Amino acid sequence: MSAGVAPAGAAPRLEASGGSPVPSTPAGCLVTFEGIDGAGKSSHIGRLAERWQARGLQVERTREPGGTPLAEALRELVLQQPMDALTEALLIFAARRDHLCQRIEPALATGAVVLCDRFTDASFAYQGAGRGFDLDLLSTLERWVQQGPAGLRQPDLTIWFDLDPAIAARRLAAARAPDRFEQQDEAFFHRVRAGYAARCAAEPARFLRIDAGQSLDQVGADLDAALAARGW
Ligand code: TYD
Numbered sequence: 574m575s576a577g578v579a580p581a582g583a584a585p586r587l588e589a590s591g592g593s594p595v596p597s598t599p600a601g602c603l604v605t606f607e608g609i610d611g612a613g614k615s616s617h618i619g620r621l622a623e624r625w626q627a628r629g630l631q632v633e634r635t636r637e638p639g640g641t642p643l644a645e646a647l648r649e650l651v652l653q654q655p656m657d658a659l660t661e662a663l664l665i666f667a668a669r670r671d672h673l674c675q676r677i678e679p680a681l682a683t684g685a686v687v688l689c690d691r692f693t694d695a696s697f698a699y700q701g702a703g704r705g706f707d708l709d710l711l712s713t714l715e716r717w718v719q720q721g722p723a724g725l726r727q728p729d730l731t732i733w734f735d736l737d738p739a740i741a742a743r744r745l746a747a748a749r750a751p752d753r754f755e756q757q758d759e760a761f762f763h764r765v766r767a768g769y770a771a772r773c774a775a776e777p778a779r780f781l782r783i784d785a786g787q788s789l790d791q792v793g794a795d796l797d798a799a800l801a802a803r804g805w
Pocket of ligand 1: 610637638665690691692693694695696697699700754755
């Protein structure tokens with residue numbers, strides 16, 4: 574059992590930074606990246622990781638579902654196997670719990686900046702808004718999985734690459750074989766996008782919305798400018 578993991582039945586022990594003001598350096602921060610499939614997060618995550626590493630920061634790049642051997646095995650199931658909405662949500666949050674306990678919390682504790690490709694906002698957007706899964710139940714799972722003695726572990730910053738689903742569909746058409754989510758129709762992604770918009774509106778201080786409908790260079794420039802405005 575790794576540091577910070579509670580025995581079964583005991584209160585989960587995750588250090589939390591939720592609610593605290595964003596510090597002027599990303600060290601020790603959890604930064605998450607969100608958006609519908611095809612929004613183009615990956616290249617920007619890689620660029621940020623390189624830039625912050627060059628600045629001497631310890632950078633941990635990871636993703637959800639996934640990030641640990643167990644969570645990657647669960648990812649494979651969630652992306653490929655048919656299952657009902659509750660099974661899907663439970664597996665995603667199980668993967669998240671393992672990822673938090675085994676990887677994210679230990680990395681944050683050493684002062685790393687953790688760059689995570691998707692996190693709980695994706696569950697509210699995809700399972701909640703997209704699939705119509707009960708939002709209260711998702712909130713309960715969030716509390717179970719992310720609760721620690723100092724509160725809920727939440728991202729310090731969430732970068733939302735916002736894109737029109739029609740543009741995303743054109744981009745995805747040229748991509749590899751679609752998984753269970755990428756196979757959904759455009760109406761599904763309109764709901765997911767609306768789900769992200771609702772999360773952003775509810776917590777504007779945590780979210781950074783970037784217009785992902787522009788060229789890769791312009792999206793990168795907008796992201797850099799927004800981060801510079803925070804002193805990052
Ligand atoms: P994605 O992050 O897009 O990876 P890739 O770029 O390799 O396709 O794929 C993960 C998929 O998982 C994505 O379609 C959204 C879905 N997902 C959820 O439905 N709920 C969640 O909570 C998370 C983290 C992901």
